[in-house]
């Protein structure tokens with residue numbers, strides 16, 4: 011039991027809150043279940059039974075037959091062709107499920123996408139870790155059979171939804187955070203609290219996920235021991251190579267080029283020249299094509315091109331491989347496959363050979379040294395010889411060849427789509443820009459920019475081809491407005507909804523306002539509120555009492571609890587739009603799985619930073635929007651795109667980039683400001699290296715010395731070290747040193763004078779105080795009169811190198827009439843900055859994860875409209891994305907993020923449409939500190955466009971590299 015029931019300190023109510031949550035949740039669930047069940051039984055029983063019966067009649071084979079003849083027989087049994095196609099596709103993807111089950115899924119969802127998403131949610135699959143969902147859900151309408159978590163995650167916690175307002179980080183209330191932290195700290199007492207906080211935050215405050223991640227922290231996250239072993243050997247290899255090669259920038263992967271430029275040739279792909287007339291941004295994305303060798307040149311159906319159709323298209327030699335690939339017996343490998351293997355062993359690069367399971371770089375080098383392999387006999391002799399190679403590796407080649415084939419299949423399908431889209435775009439361009447009209451239903455006072463009209467047209471084309479997409483324009487180019495215009499276009503054309511727009515909570519009000527301003531005809535329903543409010547809302551929605559075209563909700567509440575999730579599975583949505591769609595970059599996250607299950611015909615992702623880290627993340631986004639296209643290939647894609655190249659600028663690496671470009675080309679539209687918003691003033695970045703204050707430097711050195719001698723090497727410990735150094739580099743009061751044990755003993759005794767603590771045990775009070783930082787203790791002293799004399803002196807509060815510089819910078823900026831947005835990673839740091847601003851008499855407002863939703867837009871408006879307010883203080887997590895602060899022209903990053911893309915998002919709150927002045931970005935870095943290392947790593951990341959984040963273990967990956975760096979800088 012802790013003794014300070016204060017907002018910012020220790021907490022007492024976690025157990026009580028949990029038990030309350032459980033009981034109220036349980037009883038509500040039961041009632042809701044009964045009603046849902048009743049509705050389901052009433053509404054669907056008759057037709058469901060008839061259709062099920064029909065299916066049982068017709069499908070006794072493994073698959074429902076596809077031929078025209080059989081289709082007739084199916085039609086006779088009243089299953090539509092559409093339904094049959096969907097079921098067949100599902101059978102391909104989920105062969106372990108009975109047709110009956112799959113039929114029910116198809117029947118309860120409106121689209122193939124929805125059905126696949128549902129299946130992925132309910133059944134998972136065997137290769138991407140999604141089977142985690144398996145045990146959790148019974149079916150679409152029934153309640154989950156899963157156990158209730160002991161500590162409920164923020165996204166599941168109904169009681170805290172009103173408080174948990176930081177969707178982008180899914181942050182629950184401060185109290186809840188502390189309770190989760192405390193619990194995690196108990197499990198992992200050696201890890202620094204701030205590290206645990208970061209890990210929890212990265213896992214959306216999901217205790218179990220965070221714990222899991224921490225426990226496997228030093229592993230790669232691979233599912234099988236084999237994978238882990240392989241990954242280990244790869245990472246150790248790449249570490250070995252890091253200094254020489256892997257950290258060098260790879261120009262071919264620059265983000266904007268990656269998204270817009272022409273793919274370089276890939277194997278078995280031949281280039282087709284681009285029509286010279288196509289010069290617009292859209293054509294840049296979609297025109298230049300490559301095409302597979304074709305056996306027949308006829309245009310195939312654009313949508314849902316089946317694998318069997320593709321197989322006809324792909325070279326027969328490649329085609330024939332797949333049958334043989336399943337054979338484990340070397341003697342049974344067909345001649346054709348043997349030829350392929352020989353060719354692979356003969357021609358593959360080091361990286362490609364390293365893709366073979368069990369093939370280390372050393373072995374790959376050995377294979378290369380044993381070349382040439384001309385005959386199967388050569389292979390057998392060399393692989394049996396005492397060369398450290400085994401015939402297992404030859405079998406491994408089969409798997410690699412099969413994986414390549416899957417990726418080629420996919421590329422082939424994407425290629426066809428891209429060709430079709432290109433044709434349409436060409437027509438639009440030939441007809442001239444004037445042919446693209448802004449929807450009449452849009453507010454006539456507003457005019458879309460030309461590039462926005464192109465974006466609108468692109469969305470319309472996707473829609474016409476029944477495709478989903480990612481609008482990835484750079485931050486501030488008006489993705490919101492383009493999405494609204496598109497929904498307005500649909501409205502005008504009779505598609506009036508229902509649509510769902512899911513957004514981070516900090517942008518909810520902005521969306522509602524923009525919808526009202528730009529298209530007042532669209533009826534908007536805000537799905538937000540307490541558990542009780544949402545229950546009424548659900549009832550109204552489901553019973554048709556409320557009229558709407560669009561529901562706007564937040565990431566937390568769309569999938570907040572079983573009832574919310576059930577609502578969005580039941581609603582047959584036309585479009586589901588996801589703002590800040592990069593939040594879906596991790597296909598193994600719970601959020602991803604839940605949102606996948608939303609029943610929408612089309613999905614549209616909006617993101618300014620679609621490719622923050624690696625190709626795999628992008629594949630995650632693509633899989634989200636087009637599961638029918640990608641979900642059967644995710645494991646192969648993952649493998650193809652997650653391995654790092656050991657040879658910089660290798661042809662293998664370039665090939666992969668080219669392949670990824672080809673795959674994503676039809677589904678992503680990205681324009682950058684420098685291309686389309688030429689009148690926007692520039693953004694100028696400066697890095698201010700701040701010397702630490704004398705006292706701070708001494709403390710930092712002392713800490714550094716102590717940490718250096720701590721016996722470690724363990725990554726987890728190194729992360730602790732990093733966090734401790736970061737805190738000291740920012741402000742000494744983030745640590746605990748001025749409040750000595752003697753002082754705390756005296757304070758604990760004094761606390762007994764407080765009516766709230768008169769019967770407490772001072773030893774326990776002191777125990778609680780021991781884990782607080784100096785600033786927390788100082789704030790405590792301000793709170794309780796009995797210990798107010800223990801408050802720290804002003805000089806100590808102001809004593810940091812960054813504050814000294816900040817004081818000067820702020821006064822200079824104020825004089826010039828500039829306005830400032832200041833970001834920090836640490837909310838406690840913001841508390842101390844607040845103190846500085848008050849001391850300097852600067853007016854400010856503040857927004858962080860604990861700012862109530864209802865107050866956010868008001869704060870933003872207040873700042874944007876009142877020039878007297880000099881500074882806007884924001885936490886990078888809560889205020890870093892989605893909001894418009896173009897009235898400020900200076901961004902100060904008090905402390906930088908581990909992921910530079912988060913900083914980029916933050917900078918662009920000011921650098922966006924509407925900005926009239928040059929935007930100055932100032933990064934404060936404590937000289938000679940760990941922050942300088944972070945900056946270096948961040949710059950590498952931006953250059954490489956590929957950071958250490960891997961799917962499922964972002965924090966682990968980031969910290970891994972940081973830890974490496976730190977190790978070097980500590981001389982360990």
Ligand SMILES: Nc1ncnc2c1ncn2[C@@H]1O[C@H](COP(=O)(O)OP(=O)(O)OP(=O)(O)O)[C@@H](O)[C@H]1O
Pocket residue numbers: 456457458459462483484485486487488489490491492617618891892893894918922923924
């Ligand atoms: N055609 C237009 N006319 C007037 N204002 C516009 C237009 N397009 C966009 N804006 C304004 O520009 C600002 C940025 O637009 P918006 O928020 O849609 O950008 P975004 O691309 O979604 O940014 P982010 O990625 O940061 O969320 C908004 O204030 C918006 O109202």
